[in-house]
Amino acid sequence: MASSQPVYDKIYINGEWVAASTSEMADLINPATGQVSGRVVRGNAKDVDRAVKAAREAFKTYSNTTKQERIHYLNAFAAEYEKRMEDVKRAVTVDIGAPVSFCNMMHGPAGLTTIRNSIDALNEIELEIPRGQSMIVREPIGVTGLISAWNWPSLMMCSKVSTALAAGCTIVFKPAELSTHASLLIAEMLEVVGLPMGVFNMVLGKGSVVGDAMSQHPGIDFISFTGSNGVGAKIARTSADTVKRLGLELGGKSAFMVLPGAEVEKVAPLAVMVVMLNSGQSCGAGSRTVVPKDMQEDFVAAMKAVVRNFKVGDPTRDADLGPVVSEKQWRTIQGYIQAGIDEGARLVIGGTGKPEGLEEGFYVKPTIFADVSNHMTIAQEEIFGPVASVIPYASVEEAIEIANDSPYGLSGFVFGPDHQQANEVARQMRTGYVSVNTINLDLSAPWGGYKKSGIGRENGVWGVEDMLEIKAINNYANLL
Secondary structure, three states, rough: OOOOOOOOOOOEEEEEEEEOOOOEEEEEEEOOOOOOEEEEOOHHHHHHHHHHHHHHHHHHHHHHHOHHHHHHHHHHHHHHHOHHHHHHHHHHHHOOOOOOOHHHHHHHHHHHHHHHHHHHHHHHHHEEEOOOOOOEEEEOOOEEEEEEEOOOHHHHHHEEEEEEEHOEEEEEEOOOOHHHHHHHHHHHHHHHHHOOOOOOEEEEOOOOHHHHHHHOOOOOOOOEEEHHHHHHHHHHHEEEEEEEEEEEEEOOOOOEEEEEEEEOOHHHHHHHHHHHHHHOOOOOOOOEEEEEEHHHHHHHHHHHHHHHOOOOOOOOOOOOOOOOOOOOHHHHHHHHHHHHHOOOOOEEEOOOOOOOOOOOOOOOOOOEEEEOOOOOOHHOOOOOOOEEEEEEEEEEHHHHHHOOOOEEEEEEEEEOOOHHOOOHHHHHHOOOOEEOOOOOOOOOOEOEEEEEEEEOOOOOHHHOOEEEEEEEEOOOOOOO
């Protein structure tokens, strides 16, 4: 390995970078090249225990900080992040292959936005509310175990950490191994912020080792996990013995619903963007494009024209679409594309294999299927890749049934010329977040899902409230 490649052999506990309890190391792979981009240590349950002890000790004092003190730390975090945002963007590109243009538009700014939203939320929340003869008090829940996903590394880490800090909680954070470069960079920022020792701790390692230890640890009071449905269900089971509170943000299979009369030339490019951006690696991606039968051919043709002009390639250059995160993910997506073909969906563009001239790295052909039935594998399972499934419908009522006929309920989109009708349709969708005639994401709104998409909400006031306990102090009568 070249000497310029970083070696991350320390974890962060009680305000210091310290050696892990194990010397096991893992290679980090740049998805654009398939080459090693660094090495990272893998901690274990002993490291989690050390981090929890530090966090529990720090909780004794940090939980009693005022709003103003917490806002001071959050403002310092925001300032440091803003100062180093260009470094964050470069790290995300190396970690997950996100194109520079998309990092400039989303990955970089989104992290800063979530920190500022946590400040706004803390200002808004009333921590003491008189009600009847009682005082209702909101108190920090305790030590939080934050387990992040790799696909939005800066946004998720900043959101989870800033929410916990706003709530007055202390933290044991486990980043996804695939996004180590970005996570370590943000941890360095938190060190500069000057938090009291033990408030923020980070243990690197595999989810099956570090994540399991966190979910089972009796010293962690709350687990916030973003990731797959299978892992989320496992965390729920392993947390049950210690009766932890949970926040689980899991998978999605969101519908992008096009209502009759929608302008094809305006809406079709947006339908492509919500499933293709970030190489389709977003839990809220609108991967089911639900369109009127009599509009399908025009809509599919317009989507195809957009995809045909996509530049797929080196994310450090002018690419619209970079690689997916790993070889394992690439193979999974290939299996789904083949399943679509085998089950009779019409392949419009894309397909299996790598794009021409991109044999190095983990590039996927941006793919569109038409004439998809909602019972097909590609319409029911989360692909987490740049694959759109166009599903025709005969009536708006059928479209709503299709949208809701999913084990997931995280996100959704509705586009139509009658904004009132579009909002009425949005209200009938069994999903936690719906965008009407827009694809812009409001990071101050609650984010989370119905059904198998998870438990609880993240972002803004709702995220902070999930990390607060509610106490009633009854002063009905003074008997002394």
